[in-house]
Amino acid sequence: MKKVSLYINGRPVQVVSDDELVLLDLLRDTLGLTGAKQSCDRKGQCGACTVIVNGKAVLSCLTKVASLNGAEVITVEGLGNPDRPHPIQEAFVLAGAVQCGFCTPGMIMAAKALLDQNLDPSADDIKHALRRNLCRCTGYAKIIDAVQLAGRFLRGEITPDAVRPQTDTDAFGVNHPRPPAMSKACGTAQFTGDIRIPGALELAALRSPHPHAKISSIDFSEALEQPGVVGVMTAKDIKGTNRLNYIIPDRPVLCEDRVRYIGDPVAVLAARTRDQAMAALGKIKVEYEMLPVLSEPENAMAEDAFQIHDQWPNLCFSQPQIKGDTAAALNDSHVVIEAHFKTQINHQAPLEPEACAAFFEGDGDDAQLVVIGRSINIHHHLAMLQEAVGWENMRYEEAFSGGQFGIKIEITSEGIAAAAAIHFRHPVRYIPSLVESMQMSSKRHPFDMKVKMGADASNRVTALDMDMVVDNGAYHSNGNIIVNRAILMLSGSYHIPHVHCQSRLVYTNNPWGSAARGAGPPQAHFALECAMDMLAEKLEVDPLEFRQINSLKPGQSKSTGQVVDQWPFPELCDAIRPHFERATRETSGFKDGPIRRGAGLAAGAFGIGGPGDSAIAALELDDDGGVTVYAAAADPGEGTDSMLTQLVAKNMNLPLDKVRLVARDTDRTTATGPAAGSRLTFMVGGALVDAINQLKDSMAEVGANTAEDLRKAEKPVRYIGRKKALDAGPLDPKTGQGASFDSQVHAIQLAEVEVNTKTGEVHVIKMTTACDAGVLINPQNVEGQLQGGMDMGVGYALREQYVADKTKDWMTFKYPSMKTAFDMETILLQTPRNRGPNGAVGVGEMTMVPTAPAVINAIHNACGIWVTELPAVPDKVKAALAEAES
Ligand code: FES
Numbered sequence: 001m002k003k004v005s006l007y008i009n010g011r012p013v014q015v016v017s018d019d020e021l022v023l024l025d026l027l028r029d030t031l032g033l034t035g036a037k038q039s040c041d042r043k044g045q046c047g048a049c050t051v052i053v054n055g056k057a058v059l060s061c062l063t064k065v066a067s068l069n070g071a072e073v074i075t076v077e078g079l080g081n082p083d084r085p086h087p088i089q090e091a092f093v094l095a096g097a098v099q100c101g102f103c104t105p106g107m108i109m110a111a112k113a114l115l116d117q118n119l120d121p122s123a124d125d126i127k128h129a130l131r132r133n134l135c136r137c138t139g140y141a142k143i144i145d146a147v148q149l150a151g152r153f154l155r156g157e158i159t160p161d162a163v164r165p166q167t168d169t170d171a172f173g174v175n176h177p178r179p180p181a182m183s184k185a186c187g188t189a190q191f192t193g194d195i196r197i198p199g200a201l202e203l204a205a206l207r208s209p210h211p212h213a214k215i216s217s218i219d220f221s222e223a224l225e226q227p228g229v230v231g232v233m234t235a236k237d238i239k240g241t242n243r244l245n246y247i248i249p250d251r252p253v254l255c256e257d258r259v260r261y262i263g264d265p266v267a268v269l270a271a272r273t274r275d276q277a278m279a280a281l282g283k284i285k286v287e288y289e290m291l292p293v294l295s296e297p298e299n300a301m302a303e304d305a306f307q308i309h310d311q312w313p314n315l316c317f318s319q320p321q322i323k324g325d326t327a328a329a330l331n332d333s334h335v336v337i338e339a340h341f342k343t344q345i346n347h348q349a350p351l352e353p354e355a356c357a358a359f360f361e362g363d364g365d366d367a368q369l370v371v372i373g374r375s376i377n378i379h380h381h382l383a384m385l386q387e388a389v390g391w392e393n394m395r396y397e398e399a400f401s402g403g404q405f406g407i408k409i410e411i412t413s414e415g416i417a418a419a420a421a422i423h424f425r426h427p428v429r430y431i432p433s434l435v436e437s438m439q440m441s442s443k444r445h446p447f448d449m450k451v452k453m454g455a456d457a458s459n460r461v462t463a464l465d466m467d468m469v470v471d472n473g474a475y476h477s478n479g480n481i482i483v484n485r486a487i488l489m490l491s492g493s494y495h496i497p498h499v500h501c502q503s504r505l506v507y508t509n510n511p512w513g514s515a516a517r518g519a520g521p522p523q524a525h526f527a528l529e530c531a532m533d534m535l536a537e538k539l540e541v542d543p544l545e546f547r548q549i550n551s552l553k554p555g556q557s558k559s560t561g562q563v564v565d566q567w568p569f570p571e572l573c574d575a576i577r578p579h580f581e582r583a584t585r586e587t588s589g590f591k592d593g594p595i596r597r598g599a600g601l602a603a604g605a606f607g608i609g610g611p612g613d614s615a616i617a618a619l620e621l622d623d624d625g626g627v628t629v630y631a632a633a634a635d636p637g638e639g640t641d642s643m644l645t646q647l648v649a650k651n652m653n654l655p656l657d658k659v660r661l662v663a664r665d666t667d668r669t670t671a672t673g674p675a676a677g678s679r680l681t682f683m684v685g686g687a688l689v690d691a692i693n694q695l696k697d698s699m700a701e702v703g704a705n706t707a708e709d710l711r712k713a714e715k716p717v718r719y720i721g722r723k724k725a726l727d728a729g730p731l732d733p734k735t736g737q738g739a740s741f742d743s744q745v746h747a748i749q750l751a752e753v754e755v756n757t758k759t760g761e762v763h764v765i766k767m768t769t770a771c772d773a774g775v776l777i778n779p780q781n782v783e784g785q786l787q788g789g790m791d792m793g794v795g796y797a798l799r800e801q802y803v804a805d806k807t808k809d810w811m812t813f814k815y816p817s818m819k820t821a822f823d824m825e826t827i828l829l830q831t832p833r834n835r836g837p838n839g840a841v842g843v844g845e846m847t848m849v850p851t852a853p854a855v856i857n858a859i860h861n862a863c864g865i866w867v868t869e870l871p872a873v874p875d876k877v878k879a880a881l882a883e884a885e886s
């Protein structure tokens with residue numbers, strides 16, 4: 001032990017430290033300075049823990065306290081607070097660099113260390129200085145903008161007030177800062193792991209190392225004798241159904257008699273500290289009896305295959321789609337292409353671990369169990385939890401969430417924390433490691449797609465045939481919805497008169513699939529959009545012209561048979577044309593030699609307001625003339641809070657600061673569906689406009705100007721707005737015809753890539769998207785979503801893959817960084833959408849859809865090869881090159 005004296009944010013601190021204590025733990029656990037975050041199991045991979053020590057940016061997770069005698073430490077809390085922010089904090093907020101905000105404190109501290117040395121850094125300087133700081137949300141573009149804006153503030157060229165939109169300016173089309181952005185930039189916003197509950201037990205879960213096995217016995221007697229251990233919980237201790245029932249009750253909170261994938265939870269240990277819990281976990285002894293491992297859908301579909309679930313067959317869902325006569329149309333086509341596409345299992349990779357806290361408010365059987373976590377669908381998840389853990393009086397609170405990208409359509413750590421709080425009758429926190437967070441959470445489904453597509457001599461697509469096999473992994477979650485979404489959007493941006501698709505969803509012993517940004521269409525569009533380029537090449541027609549010729553038109557029908565009333569896709573083709581022509585010109589000189597360049601296009605029409613969707617939002621007129629919105633519309637970083645606030649301000653003609661949001665608590669909100677499918681603007685925004693109209697009608701009817709006036713006229717001050725999708729669904733089970741989406745967001749994207757034909761490495765130089773997301777409420781937020789989606793899409797195209805038991809941290813995952821960041825350009829058209837609130841639709845997933853095929857098409861344009869299996873890692877590129885040469 002050693003006594004260490006140091007200064008933290010200017011204040012003297014004395015601490016007795018052992019050789020192991022790291023600065024991050026001193027800050028967070030002892031001093032309550034939770035601005036510094038951790039994401040990478042303290043491996044120095046994420047940069048979220050960055051602080052400044054003696055003028056230099058350091059990773060506090062790797063900095064031993066014992067080495068800090070006399071040091072000056074500055075954390076994000078030491079820079080400023082929401083009332084008196086530092087100019088760098090202002091710059092991050094005003095530049096739109098704060099989405100989920102989990103990376104933000106670390107980014108800001110790295111930026112501060114840079115700007116202290118160099119007040120006018122170039123983009124390359126910034127990329128170098130922030131190279132250790134990861135962000136999943138922004139694609140890094142706005143972070144670079146923010147650091148440069150901060151430089152301008154600090155050089156005195158401009159003030160934050162000159163940049164900041166005033167709260168009483170127009171609410172629409174203006175980049176008003178997100179309501180919680182400043183608290184995230186100042187490190188005061190509480191994420192789940194930041195919540196301190198005095199005396200709470202810390203949980204650790206023992207997970208299966210085997211993909212498929214029977215649990216013969218669990219012996220935890222030795223674990224109970226370890227220091228700090230309070231108890232162990234197994235499935236037998238759970239009072240409810242022990243099943244987390246999203247659609248099918250197949251996923252246990254804790255495994256009962258069988259494990260079905262690597263990472264299935266078997267037992268939970270509670271201890272006084274997290275370290276004690278982790279240390280004792282290895283003392284729980286589990287005996288397994290191995291079962292056949294089904295890692296390929298083909299094997300799982302075999303007639304004599306071992307059934308992974310007793311009640312549900314391995315082939316657990318199937319949906320055909322039949323429009324017209326595809327076989328005849330292909331037969332009559334002028335050209336036909338045939339290809340086999342595969343996509344990988346991928347992790348959504350939010351930076352924040354799957355943390356959860358649970359505790360009782362009150363005593364006895366009437367006490368309310370409070371669960372705090374990262375859910376994007378708090379009411380639905382609350383109902384799942386009540387049934388699973390057997391406690392009725394519960395409340396779910398959504399903390400600030402460090403990104404989710406579909407992963408939080410499901411609950412993970414919540415089941416364990418809630419059950420443990422009941423079993424031990426004690427407050428608990430469950431802060432899983434990154435490894436465990438990856439193991440416990442859902443993954444993007446891998447698709448295997450065999451495609452035939454034809455066109456006639458006038459360059460019109462005639463038919464599409466697709467055989468689609470989707471690996472569901474060990475549990476169903478919303479697998480049928482993912483498959484349906486792929487089918488609902490199967491014809492993409494195009495008029496395809498004849499479509500035949502057979503889809504099959506199959507249980508395996510792989511990690512379980514669920515929602516992941518785009519959820520189904522990114523996989524199916526990968527095949528469709530590469531096939532479009534293959535056809536264009538065979539027809540010897542320009543791929544952009546081919547897409548424009550084949551655009552769906554109002555009055556024509558999608559693959560579902562639904563006739564569309566709006567389709568502003570040709571205009572996007574016009575908008576991207578000069579960029580495509582420039583890129584074609586610029587890359588044309590790089591078609592020989594080891595370094596080749598290429599330009600590729602891909603498009604997408606992303607459906608919003610799916611069959612059967614509905615939303616509810618309540619609006620209350622407050623006594624001061626402001627209003628409060630009550631709706632469980634989660635904002636894990638997309639900008640929902642901005643959208644709702646600006647929508648109300650616009651339609652009520654109120655300043656933004658008179659609009660309040662209550663969105664994160666099941667006791668105070670209406671259920672309004674998940675923050676998924678890019679649905680919140682269209683659906684919840686639509687419900688909110690309905691509530692606004694009711695309130696305005698009531699006020700007009702009785703001549704009221706205030707809440708008091710309404711009360712005197714015996715009118716309510718609170719109104720419930722609703723929105724329902726046009727189609728109730730479902731698709732016809734035999735033909736896949738019928739129900740479809742209310743509206744679409746459209747995009748076409750251009751990828752410019754460089755391929756090193758010696759190493760197989762592909763580098764994206766630039767991505768350009770032309771996108772029409774209807775009337776823009778907050779252009780900066782829309783652009784931020786598009787940029788983040790492009791960055792994620794490039795990772796999906798080139799690097800990222802989750803391999804159970806091998807992908808264990810952000811290095812092995814190949815997380816995007818400043819080093820892999822590329823130039824981005826966004827072109828925004830604004831066709832007001834019929835039925836959209838004030839003409840708007842959502843945009844959160846759009847650029848995830850066409851990015852991967854645009855990159856693959858660009859690789860083909862560069863060097864003539866097709867990489868039809870994602871990700872296009874160097875080995876696959878080299879193999880395709882070798883095959884092309886042979
Ligand atoms: S927690 Fe320090 S780098 Fe990730």
Ligand code: FES
Nearest residue numbers: 100103135136137
């Ligand atoms: S804003 Fe960077 S990780 Fe979310």
